[in-house]
Amino acid sequence: MSISQAKNQHSGTISPEIALLGFLMAGPCHGYDLHQRFVIELGNVWHLSQSQAYAILKRLENKGDAFARLVEQDKLPARQMLRISAAGRQRFMNWLAKGCGSNARSIRLEFLTRLYFSNLYTPDNTGQIYSAQSIEIKNSINRLENMMTHLPPDQAYNRLSLDLRLRQMKLIQEWMEEIKTQFNITTEETP
Amino acid sequence: MSISQAKNQHSGTISPEIALLGFLMAGPCHGYDLHQRFVIELGNVWHLSQSQAYAILKRLENKGDAFARLVEQDKLPARQMLRISAAGRQRFMNWLAKGCGSNARSIRLEFLTRLYFSNLYTPDNTGQIYSAQSIEIKNSINRLENMMTHLPPDQAYNRLSLDLRLRQMKLIQEWMEEIKTQFNITTEETP
DNA sequence: TGCGATATACTCATTGAGTGAGTATATCGC
């Protein structure tokens, strides 16, 4: 337990799935377009190939988070219009409200994605999302520091790894401070 | 292209596979023990569950990187003794000599693993491995800075993501400086 | 004496990540 690429700290696996669902929140859309938007808007946050996008959309459909409807076009090939379901909407909103993971990668991916969609759909909640993330990071730092002190002194490589992770967390704290000013986020938390 | 969890920058996927092969370099061993050693030595670098370890070992066998031999025990259940093959040995040594990836995670994983095994098997080459990694990091920083300057100004989230990645790379540079002194690494490269 | 915890040593089923190539049509510039 407690390690790096253990992706899901509490909940589901961290994947662009939820972000695709987020784009579907804006209204019905089809695979090609969703992928395009995704790449333009969040292409430097996540990497998502076209085929992977289609695979994920198919999964959303199977889960019942979206419905597909085939739309014929007289010239171009038919396309699957996707519409988010009530369940999908619910799942997305739940995810949006939640504090996310505690490793560097999942913060870059999930937190930025939350920020993006929160600004779009629930701008009043952005402060809360920010605060939740800050707390997660503090906890993570405490955990890592604790692990450091309990690590046998001969474990040089494990120590280096923990050391790097700890530094990364502290770096993320600084980075988040700048986001705070950039996005004009106000928090009532104790700083 | 060029994104975060695009795991394989040049070569194969980044996975504990190569590390397991590294442990096999020390001599024949069986799954249970390999996993134990792995967790003790590099448990804070990689996460590797037991079942995943077995799956990877099976793959190594299928690839021809290792041979298995069933060894009966009179009390405990029989076990598969694994012995690395010439091909496996070759593959591992090639990997060891190579400069590795350019994202934060793959550096923590791959570079630390290289360092670990280099100190065990080829201590004279550790300096070269270190240098190769330093160069990769510098290149990565240049790439990221370049992407930053070419990013359209409205792309706030993509910018934040790149910004964090850039900071992380610079952090890793500092972290590597400490490794250099800790491991007494000397390089003839221009600093 | 016997009970439960722990260690040894694996197997299996399932879900999901991710790539890369393939398919087919339409439009646009030259």
Place this chain on the structure above:
DNA sequence: GCGATATACTCACTCAATGAGTATATCGCA
């Protein structure tokens, strides 16, 4: 009228990762 690019997907494959299940042996302890 030719090739590049855009639209809109599909398919086959490999690998990651979890979690539960199986079976035996040993050790402490009450």
